[in-house]
Amino acid sequence: MNMIVGEASYPNLKSYWGQNALGPIQTCMTRSRFEAIKKYFSLRDERERIKKGEPGYDPLFRTRKLVDCLNKRFDSVPKYARLCVDEQMCSTKIKHHLRQYMPNKPLKWGIKLFVLCDSFGYAYRFEIYSGAGDTVVLPGHPDLGASANIVVRLTQTVETFKNHIIYFDNFYTSLPLMVYLRAKGIYSLGTVRGNRIPNDKLPNDIAIDITNVLWKDSKPVRFLFTYVGVKQFQRTTPREGTAKAARFGRKAKRHISIDCPQIVHEYNAHMGGVDLIISEQKHGMLQHEFFIT
Template sequence: MFDILSDPSRVFNGDETNFLLCPKTGVVLALKGDRNVYEIDRGQAKSSITVMFTFCANGDLTPPMIILPYKRLPGDIATKVPEEWGIGLSDNGWMKAELFYDYINNVLHPYLLKKGQMFPIILFVDGHKTHLTLQVSELCTNLKIILIALYPNCTRILQPADVAAFFPLKCAWKQNVQHDRLHKIRPIINDLNNRFAAVPLEQRLSLDEQMCATKIGHYMKQYLPNKPHKWGFKLFLICSVYGFAHKFEIYTGGDKHHRINDEPDLGPTGNTVVRLTRIVPRRANHIIYFDNYYTSVPLVTYLAKEGIYCLGTIQSNRIPNNKLPDKKTLMKRTVPRGHHEEQVANVDGIDISAVVWKDNKPVTLLSTYTGAMPVTTISRYDKATKQRVSINCPNVIKDYNTHMGGVDLLDSFVGRYHITRKSRKWTNRLFFHLLDVTIINSWLLYKKTLKQTRSDTRPLNLCKYRLELANSLCNLGVQGNSTKRGCPSSSSLEAELQLKKKRGPAQTMPPKDVRQDKTDHWQKWGDRARCKYPNCKGYTFTYCEKCQVSLCYNRDNNCFYKFHTE
């Protein structure tokens, strides 16, 4: 025994530890003077994995065993784990006696044999019940491993693994790991952003925030008192003028976002604009509109150097060496309504125009492509004369008001018809909101396609479009492969079917995707009714069981076949 203890290469210490998937920062915010400070539990703070380590007294580390809370090992994990490492599965992710036996027999001992280790060896473990079983004792005896269990409640003193190994490992893990607070829905977010960005961008785009209204208790929930929906998750979107969302980003608080391609650090709001505009082609005459929450001189200068024009309202104190009149001066009665002033400056080779205009209140705008000229007139209500009057309006004001409302238009579409299903899970609430945005994007593409093809078919409104989409998704067969994906059909047959259903007893016509899915369309015998196929005036007793539509099926006419194929 003393010969073994005198040789550090034959003394080992084995122990388990857990690694938090969401490492805590160690900083807790509290009111000054509070005696008791409680840490707020953040979402996945308790999610962790257990790892079994064995350290040698000479400093060597043997392959570990990772214990995962799965009943069946996922294939992507099995292919990424090194060959010499061990993988254990348990219901709660904790160590079990069977796993400890498997670790010694299949991980530790084969590694020591391959390394040429001299036996016997000493293995110190704590007094946990998973380490002290008859099977483990017999195995260690056969493998020439002297198993020594330390006395309870003294392992923190006698066991060196906690201080010498686990402490630096966890410190490095805490500093390097970057936990994604949206990891549960990250695949959906990435897939939607990729699909939205695949749609060609228009010249003019607007950038603004959006609220996913909810009062679910979660640390990412925001309170914005100036919004119609004050509580919820905040999203940043870049949209077209007609409300199509090309890219979105969910606000998660203090997450660190990596800057790429030498992007400058423009602050939290400026960096958000930089990340969302990565999808915008450079030097293609694109124009971005945003409000005073984002606008700054460094931001517009950076975008102009990248070949992207921009226009946005700005706070006067964000303009260095501002020579425009302040709010107190403009609000004097001697200054007429509609008065404006413009200043032009060159910053790093970029011409920037700053315009202040007095309406009910002064507003200041910053632009890299337009200015105050030409000045037009607009109509405003005058409280003194109690009638509408014409006042001057700079071109930059009219341009901003015309193209800034893309995100607000999308908000109005979401507010009309949205998923009202309640859920206590924050992931479900965000998923429902993203699903609403996706449906609206598809509806806008559907209308745009009809307009470009110059079809005479009147486009469906949002309510009817959602009903058609829901009907198609619920009834579409999973075995049919001949149907084409896309928006509701605009063929002449569809129009004739909708026209003929008004004659006789009402029968709801299924969408084209359901008619042609070739799944469960069976003929059944029913009451005598008029055939619903266009240009057929006959009566029939047969109808489609799935579509619930009366159709002829006789020697002269096979409307049933034509209805489900044309």
């Protein structure tokens, strides 16, 4: 019933039993019974909860097993070669300290998620952002920093040495992360902030090629990558011409195609998977509530 409520957007909960009631909801049970079950429903034994301030405290205690179960099911689907990691806002009206406002996102209010998905918008794994103190490091893996560790956790089930490619933006990109992924046979491509490069040093005992390209468009954008460059890939039947990017021309007063490095074309083509999920949410298809409290 919660899933149907998420798919069919009504003004409030009472509307599903009101004058224009939704048939599957109304005939299943009364509103009072639904609200009673929802009030006392719990996914965990509260006696197992560790109090705040004590070692092992989990702010997502009530939903942790549900998230793990969903990730296991999502992750059972074979992965495409090209994957991306990005943030997603899950729209919700609940009152909770994890709900936040991000003005640059299409969905500005909600719970922030970190998502691993493919270029078509299918999510294989996700994490719920639980605050600045979330610095979990997987056992047996290096500590690469808070943002890079998110990529490490989300890609832990990506097969090694199978020519997978991971795309991410400058929030996650660092040289140690790209070295770590390349050592596992996973290629990567991401934008990077210039001030992150001088502070990072490649390990001396690992010889891995990492290249960077600075492309000056409306503003300078720097890319780090381990599998693609300025030129196109060599193919048995090569494509003619240079990679193109669509930009608005002030003189022509319309969108025009301009030459761009192949790396820019690759990034733009495969980094938008999470935006496809957001697009569906914005049209009311995935308005699910998170019962976190």
